[in-house]
Amino acid sequence: MKGIFDFLKIGADKTEVLCKKCGKETSRAKLEENYMICPECGAYLRMGAYERLEMITDKDTFEESDKDLKGGDPINFPGYDKKLDEARKNSGLPEGVVCGTAEIGGIKCALFVMDSKFMMGSMGSAVGEKITRLFENATKQKLPVVGFTTSGGARMQEGIFSLMQMAKVSGAVKRHSDGGNLYITVLTDPTTGGVTASFAMQGDIIIAEPGALIGFAGARVIEQTTGEKLPAGFQRSEFLLEHGFVDIIEERRRLKYTIANILAIHKK
Amino acid sequence: MATSEKISAYERVQAARSSARPMGGHYIKHMIDNFIEFHGDRRFGDDAAIIGGIGFLNQKPVTVIAMERGNTIEERMKRKFGCPAPEGYRKALRLMKEAEKFKRPIICFIGSSGAYCGIDAEKxxxxxxxxxxxxEMMGIKTPIISVIVGEGGSGGALALGICDTAIMLENSVYSVISPEGCASIIWKDSSKAPEAAEALKLTSHDLYDFGVIEKIIVESDRTTEEICSDLKSAIISEIFSKEKMSEEELLSARYEKFRKIGA
Structure with a gap:
């Protein structure tokens, strides 16, 4: 998944990239400087977990937890082990979420950042387990949690185990909340299915990046099932804001500032 | 019908979906005395895909939340074939909070292909x-018993599935995705649904072996009356044992029930 930028058409050195939205070329360096936003048309590129952490956390403060935690193949689903190997090779990640602690604007917090490069950020047992542990540790240490979501939804190759991660994480979020701790979610493109229907929507404060696809049912499925024509901007951040489901839509270049500000206002 | 071990996963999916199969409303009618239905989420509207209310289970006051798809075509349209909208889940939660206040146990009947899929539901x-x-269900301080009586379809089913004891009727199924959806995504061919049903391990026996559910109510060679009566006894005994626990013990056991699943 290369998001809206097409690296392949330009060449293997990847120094020049092509924006799929406006069709213009830009340099990788320029793109990075510009928060992975197309300098030509303003379109947002999907960010990897480590890129995101570098953008959001104070320099050299991130300490990763459960880095190598991997899930198994709980229902022996045909071809899943091979698919996992491929996903690991292609993404360079052991699983679809990166967790740890860091400082943002000098305030310590626990963070999880999902990565759509790994099987579309789908929720398998390892993703659920890592996020659950993160919340449990944050509850013990009374730390706020900042979570970046991006997910196609369930990891169907894990069957009921995938579904039950929604319940498991929700339990840990509830305990963290009961302890009086702050949870900020940042919804990024795309956040859908079981992740939307659990921890993405459980934040005390819900922030969304502009133009991100956020929803429960897939747009195509809705169109096919109901025969209704989808309205313009359906399931985009702005649609959710209008209907009352996100607190703020924040530009990427201001995200760190806004999160730091929210953390400072909640500092005990 | 063949003996239970010989029924394929997809045959169970079809049994779970069968239009003749009783859904939540049936169990309310045959299990709950003096049932009074309560309507609405006090926010937007009333969702007929979920029946909620109070009554007596063997002289014990209980709150019941049940998915229901209806029997006639008119009723099925009204109940959206049992696919709950957001206001249905919000009504359910409102009634669960009420149950908590008055210290009533909660019984949830689950049977739906999934949460309603539409523009308004997303809105x-x-x-x-x-x-x-x-x-919220992770923190409700009275016992919650969830029973899957039909198709337990994904997040839309789980929304009534956070519980202290999960019971499945033998031929009900519980899955992260429908076999057709799974087959069309993975094999680009929805006609491979029977293979997908097998692969997803969605039968009551699979889920019992995984420790995801606690009890199976046997269906083969039993009449609907016998099944209903067995289920009633099982629910009563589960409520009885959960009510012996302190609130703290109950919530911590509920947390651990889900905490232990996966990785």
Whole structure:
């Protein structure tokens, strides 16, 4: 998944990239400087977990937890082990979420950042387990949690185990909340299915990046099932804001500032 | 019908979906005395895909939340074939909070292909409604017994599935995705649904072996009356044992029930 930028058409050195939205070329360096936003048309590129952490956390403060935690193949689903190997090779990640602690604007917090490069950020047992542990540790240490979501939804190759991660994480979020701790979610493109229907929507404060696809049912499925024509901007951040489901839509270049500000206002 | 071990996973899916199969309303009618239905989420509207209310289970006051798809075509249209909208989940949560206040145990009957899929449901926050139920049900201080009586379809089923004891009727199924959906995504061929049903391990026996559910109510060679009566006894005995626990013990056991699943 290369998001809206097409690296392949330009060449293997990847120094020049092509924006799929406006069709213009830009340099990788320029793109990075510009928060992975197309300098030509303003379109947002999907960010990897480590890129995101570098953008959001104070320099050299991130300490990763459960880095190598991997899930198994709980229902022996045909071809899943091979698919996992491929996903690991292609993404360079052991699983679809990166967790740890860091400082943002000098305030310590626990963070999880999902990565759509790994099987579309789908929720398998390892993703659920890592996020659950993160919340449990944050509850013990009374730390706020900042979570970046991006997910196609369930990891169907894990069957009921995938579904039950929604319940498991929700339990840990509830305990963290009961302890009086702050949870900020940042919804990024795309956040859908079981992740939307659990921890993405459980934040005390819900922030969304502009133009991100956020929803429960897939747009195509809705169109096919109901025969209704989808309205313009359906399931985009702005649609959710209008209907009352996100607190703020924040530009990427201001995200760190806004999160730091929210953390400072909640500092005990 | 063949003996239970010989029924294929997809045959169970079909049994779970059969239009003749009793859904939540049936169990309310045959199990709950003096049932009074309560309507509405006090926010937007009333969702007929979920029946909620109070009554007596063997002289014990209980709150019941049940998915129901209806029997006639008119009723099925009205109940959206049993697919709940956000206001249905919000009504369910409202009634669960009421049950908590008056210290009544809660019984949830689950049978739906999934949460309603449509533009209006998204507008009103289908994802948020389910998320809120998962979060709040983890903290409801009275026992919750969830029974899957038909098709337990994904997040839309789980939204009534955070519980202390999960019971499945033998031929009900519980899955992260429909076999047709799974087959069309993975094999680009929805006609491979029977293979997908097998692969997803969605039968009551699979889920019991995984430790995801605690009890199976045998269906083969039993009449609907016998099944209903067995289920009633099972629910009564589960409520009895959960009510012996302190609130703290109950909530911590509920947390651990889900905490132990996966990785």
């Amino acid at each position: 009103r926050g289908q994802g948020e409604a389910i998320a809120e139920n998962l979060f």
